[in-house]
Amino acid sequence: MDILILVIIGLLAGPLLGGLIAGMDRRVTAWFQSRQGPPIMQPFYDVAKLFGKEKMVVNQWQILCAWVYVIAAAISLALFFAQSDLLLIFFVQAVGAVFLVMGAMAAKSPYSQVGAQRELMQILAYEPVLVMVCVGFYMVTGSFSLGAVWQQDMPLLAKMPLLYLALGYALTIKLRKSPFDFSTSHHGHQELVKGVLTEYSGPYLGLIEIAHWYETVLVLGLCALFWHTNVIWMALLLIVTYMLEILVDNTMARMTWRWMLKRVWLVGMGMCVVNLIWLYAR
Amino acid sequence: MSNLLLLLILMPAVAALVCYFVRSSAVRKLTVVAAGVILMAASLGLLGQGAFEPIAVGSVLGISSDFLVTVLDFALLGVILFYGIKHKSVLIQVFTLAQAALLVWFEVVMVEHAAVPALVGDQLSLIMVLVISIIGSLICIFAIPYMDKHEEHLHLKKSRQPQFFFYLLLFLGAMNGLVLSNNILWMYFFFEVTTFCSFVLIGHDATEIATKNSVRALWMNSLGGLAFVIGMMLAYMKTGTLDISAILAAGPQGALMVTGIGFICLAGFTKAAQIPFQSWLLGAMVAPTPVSALLHSSTMVKAGVFVLLRFAPAYVGTFLSTGVAICGAFTFVACAALCIGQSNGKKILAYSTISNLGLIICCAGINTPLALTAAVMLIIFHAISKSLLFLCVGTIEQAIGSRDIEDMRGLYAKFPRTATITIIGILTMILPPFGVLMGKWMAMEAGADTNIIIVVMLAMGSALTVVYWARWGGSLMSSRKEGAPAEQQAVLTRLPLTVLCVGAVVLSCAAPWIYNSMLAPMFKVAPFTVSFGSLNSATGSFAVVPLFIALGLGVLFAAKSAFGFRKARIMPPYLSGANSTEDGTYVGPMNGDVPFSAGNMYLGELFAEGKLTPIFNVLAIGLIVLMLGGAL
Numbered sequence: 030m031d032i033l034i035l036v037i038i039g040l041l042a043g044p045l046l047g048g049l050i051a052g053m054d055r056r057v058t059a060w061f062q063s064r065q066g067p068p069i070m071q072p073f074y075d076v077a078k079l080f081g082k083e084k085m086v087v088n089q090w091q092i093l094c095a096w097v098y099v100i101a102a103a104i105s106l107a108l109f110f111a112q113s114d115l116l117l118i119f120f121v122q123a124v125g126a127v128f129l130v131m132g133a134m135a136a137k138s139p140y141s142q143v144g145a146q147r148e149l150m151q152i153l154a155y156e157p158v159l160v161m162v163c164v165g166f167y168m169v170t171g172s173f174s175l176g177a178v179w180q181q182d183m184p185l186l187a188k189m190p191l192l193y194l195a196l197g198y199a200l201t202i203k204l205r206k207s208p209f210d211f212s213t214s215h216h217g218h219q220e221l222v223k224g225v226l227t228e229y230s231g232p233y234l235g236l237i238e239i240a241h242w243y244e245t246v247l248v249l250g251l252c253a254l255f256w257h258t259n260v261i262w263m264a265l266l267l268i269v270t271y272m273l274e275i276l277v278d279n280t281m282a283r284m285t286w287r288w289m290l291k292r293v294w295l296v297g298m299g300m301c302v303v304n305l306i307w308l309y310a311r
Numbered sequence: 312m313s314n315l316l317l318l319l320i321l322m323p324a325v326a327a328l329v330c331y332f333v334r335s336s337a338v339r340k341l342t343v344v345a346a347g348v349i350l351m352a353a354s355l356g357l358l359g360q361g362a363f364e365p366i367a368v369g370s371v372l373g374i375s376s377d378f379l380v381t382v383l384d385f386a387l388l389g390v391i392l393f394y395g396i397k398h399k400s401v402l403i404q405v406f407t408l409a410q411a412a413l414l415v416w417f418e419v420v421m422v423e424h425a426a427v428p429a430l431v432g433d434q435l436s437l438i439m440v441l442v443i444s445i446i447g448s449l450i451c452i453f454a455i456p457y458m459d460k461h462e463e464h465l466h467l468k469k470s471r472q473p474q475f476f477f478y479l480l481l482f483l484g485a486m487n488g489l490v491l492s493n494n495i496l497w498m499y500f501f502f503e504v505t506t507f508c509s510f511v512l513i514g515h516d517a518t519e520i521a522t523k524n525s526v527r528a529l530w531m532n533s534l535g536g537l538a539f540v541i542g543m544m545l546a547y548m549k550t551g552t553l554d555i556s557a558i559l560a561a562g563p564q565g566a567l568m569v570t571g572i573g574f575i576c577l578a579g580f581t582k583a584a585q586i587p588f589q590s591w592l593l594g595a596m597v598a599p600t601p602v603s604a605l606l607h608s609s610t611m612v613k614a615g616v617f618v619l620l621r622f623a624p625a626y627v628g629t630f631l632s633t634g635v636a637i638c639g640a641f642t643f644v645a646c647a648a649l650c651i652g653q654s655n656g657k658k659i660l661a662y663s664t665i666s667n668l669g670l671i672i673c674c675a676g677i678n679t680p681l682a683l684t685a686a687v688m689l690i691i692f693h694a695i696s697k698s699l700l701f702l703c704v705g706t707i708e709q710a711i712g713s714r715d716i717e718d719m720r721g722l723y724a725k726f727p728r729t730a731t732i733t734i735i736g737i738l739t740m741i742l743p744p745f746g747v748l749m750g751k752w753m754a755m756e757a758g759a760d761t762n763i764i765i766v767v768m769l770a771m772g773s774a775l776t777v778v779y780w781a782r783w784g785g786s787l788m789s790s791r792k793e794g795a796p797a798e799q800q801a802v803l804t805r806l807p808l809t810v811l812c813v814g815a816v817v818l819s820c821a822a823p824w825i826y827n828s829m830l831a832p833m834f835k836v837a838p839f840t841v842s843f844g845s846l847n848s849a850t851g852s853f854a855v856v857p858l859f860i861a862l863g864l865g866v867l868f869a870a871k872s873a874f875g876f877r878k879a880r881i882m883p884p885y886l887s888g889a890n891s892t893e894d895g896t897y898v899g900p901m902n903g904d905v906p907f908s909a910g911n912m913y914l915g916e917l918f919a920e921g922k923l924t925p926i927f928n929v930l931a932i933g934l935i936v937l938m939l940g941g942a943l
Contacts, residue, residue: 084879088790090723092879096869104861114851116752117858120743124862127742127781134785137721137895138884142909145785149778150912156774157767164759164766173756173851228884290917298767305763 032111039110040103047242048072050249054275061279072238079235087136087228094132095233095240101125102243109250112175115163122247125240126152129225136228144224148212150286154293155199161301162199162251165192168308178257186255186266191304193255196248197270198297202289203248205241206278209289313366316430316491318353319440322346323484331477336470340455343476347448350483354444358437362832365428365493365556376429377494381418384500385411391507391533398526406533413540421544427553431493434833438687439490439617442694446609446811447483453702453807454479454601460709461599465516475515479605482508486610490617495543495553502539502578502614506532509611512602513595524594531591535581538574545571546625559624566942572625573942575618576635577935583615583668585642587928587935592665596657600705603657607664608698613690616668619675620686626942627678634938636676636761640768641934642669645927647775652918654911656704656714659779660697663740666772667693667747670754673765677757681838681848684830685753692746692819696739699811703733706804717910721789728798728805730787732812737784739815741777744858746819749846756851782911790881790894820859822846 052069059066068074086092101124108118130152133145163173169188170177178185186193202209213224221227229237252270256263326346330339368376388411395403432440458472485508489501506529514525549568550558563569584592592612596603606612619635626632646666653659667689674686706729707722708714723730739745743752751773758765800808818825823841831837839846844856883890886897895907 085882086879087882087884088788089873089879090788092873093866093869096872097866100865100869101862104858104865108854114853116755116851117743117853120748120752121858121862123777124742127738127777127784130781131785131788134782135788135790136884137789137907137909138886139907139909140885146782146912149782152781153774153778156777157770160755160770160773161766164755164770167756167759167850171850173759222885222887298771302763302767305766309763 035110036107039107043106043243043246044239047246057275076235076238080232082231090135091132094128095236097128098125099236099240102240106243106247114173133225138228140222140227144212144221148225151202155202158195158199158297162192162196165189184256184258189304191300195297195300198293200248208281208284315353315357319487320484323480327477327480331473343451347452350444350448354440363432365431368429380500387503400526402530406537410537410540427494429494430491436490443486443609446694446698449807450601450604456801456803478508478511493555513598521597528591531588535578539578542571542574563629569629569631570942573631573939579615579618583612584665586931589665593661604698604701608694616671623675630941632676632678636673638934639669639672640765644768644772647772650779652913656716674754680834682757685750689750695815699736716783720786722787723789724791726798734784737780741780822855
């Protein structure tokens with residue numbers, strides 16, 4: 030019964046929190062750029078408007094893929110709230126990521142095709158890091174189940190600081206922030222129009238936006254677990270992390286996938302390995 | 312019991328002889344289908360009777376069956392030597408003569424010929440028999456219409472199908488014999504039969520390249536055979552018995568015996584085409600598709616991993632075990648990396664097979680109940696999904712005349728059924744809640760306990776795997792014109808495709824029960840408990856059935872909103888210009904249509920096959936030396 034309630038909380042929290050975070054993100058970004066920025070609720074208005082638009086697609090596969098993307102993202106967050114197996118959550122999240130790519134490849138559009146290929150490169154970059162973070166959790170708590178985290182009396186950050194930094198790479202990629210926003214971007218001014226999302230429109234774009242919110246909350250939730258002992262510190266950790274993300278987004282240029290692969294695999298994985306060696310040595 | 316065993320091992324051989332000598336196409340087809348059905352029924356019957364203790368086979372026509380196997384052994388070595396001389400391959404000649412010499416020494420001088428029960432059926436054997444008999448038979452049935460088309464395409468004057476089906480069926484019998492052997496000499500004999508069958512089948516088309524590749528397969532596997540003989544002798548020096556059950560029950564017994572087992576593992580490596588032996592399996596794709604499907608999914612390569620799993624209790628907790636795990640993990644990541652650079656569909660399948668076998672071998676090396684469960688799960692589900700994908704590629708190749716995934720782009724437009732089945736097959740390879748991914752999940756959870764090298768390699772390999780599958784699956788999807796003609800498929804093509812596709816999905820859902828009834832009895836302390844359709848271990852849980860229900864309902868709903876009656880308006884894609892009438896083209900310079908074209912990123916500068924293969928080979932040889940040397 031408890032699990033059911035947690036699942037429902039997760040299913041609701043995803044879009045609500047995700048939308049709010051997106052709204053605040055835009056305000057803070059505007060503040061950095063000396064602008065006023067939209068109201069905090071703007072992302073919700075945007076998605077509501079998208080749902081009111083006419084349904085138009087290049088082919089039916091896109092509808093299928095958009096729906097599966099949002100469903101998989103929602104299930105992975107629900108599993109996260111139900112404190113399920115960390116690796117399982119990660120794999121379910123991958124279902125959504127794969128379907129987003131496949132949907133983009135279904136359209137005969139050069140923009141979404143190139144976007145899909147780049148999205149795959151992003152998956153290639155962040156997946157090993159996420160797996161290593163999962164293994165780090167296992168090494169510290171002795172279990173892949175999230176429930177085991179609560180039995181620790183020290184914040185996990187103390188034992189896996191480098192894994193947290195590496196997770197920052199995955200977070201930046203997942204949030205589609207510069208310098209890693211080359212498959213698609215929150216801003217419609219890149220060389221690929223809207224990259225992997227180019228051919229999605231109307232309600233289906235709305236679904237993808239919601240799926241993106243779910244994923245944002247999932248990765249931020251993973252970050253939050255690094256300071257599970259105290260709610261205030263947890264909030265502070267998240268705020269600092271997100272502020273850094275926005276700062277990086279605003280100060281970095283968009284780079285290429287080669288740069289990303291080398292950077293994430295060498296630096297990100299390097300940090301993971303060093304941190305895991307500490308954990309294995311204990 | 313013994314009747315069933317007879318059916319499983321000898322009946323395919325008899326059916327093979329019928330196929331070879333009765334040169335009527337109708338009789339052949341009937342024989343193949345009947346043999347397939349009988350094999351499936353017999354394997355299920357064997358499962359129904361459950362595991363059995365080692366049993367003796369006794370004598371045939373007054374000749375002891377052990378003696379018969381010995382005679383056949385030398386006859387087979389003679390035949391292989393003949394082909395070695397015929398194809399002027401020094402390597403084959405050397406390896407075969409060395410095997411024969413050592414075998415004579417072993418049989419005449421070393422072995423005291425005590426009666427050893429020849430066959431045994433534990434859980435592992437029973438599962439392997441099921442995989443071989445059911446999937447192998449489906450592939451044989453698929454081969455019937457395929458070979459007709461294939462020979463039509465080649466304009467052969469005289470059909471070579473009798474020979475083809477002879478070896479195909481013989482192969483299945485030999486595989487069943489291999490997995491049921493309890494006498495190590497019997498196991499060696501069947502091991503050699505599979506080597507020889509694969510050699511003939513790879514070279515079936517008798518083109519220059521086919522012959523070349525089949526010779527390569529033969530010398531590499533002869534090296535494996537030689538390693539097997541050496542390993543057998545070393546192990547015998549210490550244990551003094553040919554009885555595999557007894558060897559396993561005793562566990563690791565010092566350096567000499569473990570080194571012997573190490574050589575047997577090396578034999579398994581060659582058969583499972585682990586790096587640096589991957590080239591024979593890559594070369595094997597010149598054979599007709601059913602052969603590739605058989606080699607890659609249910610037979611040959613599975614014989615390799617079976618040998619490693621069979622002897623797993625004999626090297627548990629030794630350095631050899633860690634070495635095996637590292638070698639396997641290395642092949643897993645290296646072949647996944649090589650796969651990224653490929654656009655040839657069959658080559659992608661080949662590298663992915665080797666990569667997955669690496670994962671299975673890594674699990675065998677990790678050698679905990681959790682890891683061994685992962686290995687068996689991977690064997691079962693990989694066999695189903697991979698055979699399905701091979702048959703799909705074969706069907707696509709006969710339809711479009713190419714096996715390049717760039718040519719398969721937009722396949723759904725013309726061949727919706729084949730494309731959809733292929734997409735499902737691909738998804739069952741990489742996504743939860745399907746069985747292969749579940750096996751990978753178990754492997755990762757088991758690997759997290761071992762050492763960091765294995766963890767890093769598993770993490771990288773897993774990410775690389777997703778990339779090469781996802782882009783293939785995505786590129787098959789496309790628009791389909793309304794009222795386009797339906798796809799035509801022969802019944803005997805459609806049947807195996809549908810059965811395997813449904814099987815891959817349904818059996819994945821039944822995984823908790825498969826685990827409970829077939830895998831859990833393998834261990835004293837079972838790694839998982841099953842509740843509410845979830846597999847729960849001490850360190851994690853995989854909610855198989857709940858996930859199936861949630862994702863299944865989700866996908867059904869998604870499919871209904873996509874393909875249901877309330878249709879969204881179909882629009883041409885955005886092309887930064889005026890769209891022309893043709894889908895995906897726009898009006899370009901001089902009012903001419905600019906056609907759509909796309910290509911995957913193969914990351915040539917990072918994952919070039921030619922550049923990486925030598926490096927990987929050297930690294931892998933180093934790891935194998937490390938593995939064997941460490942066992943001493």
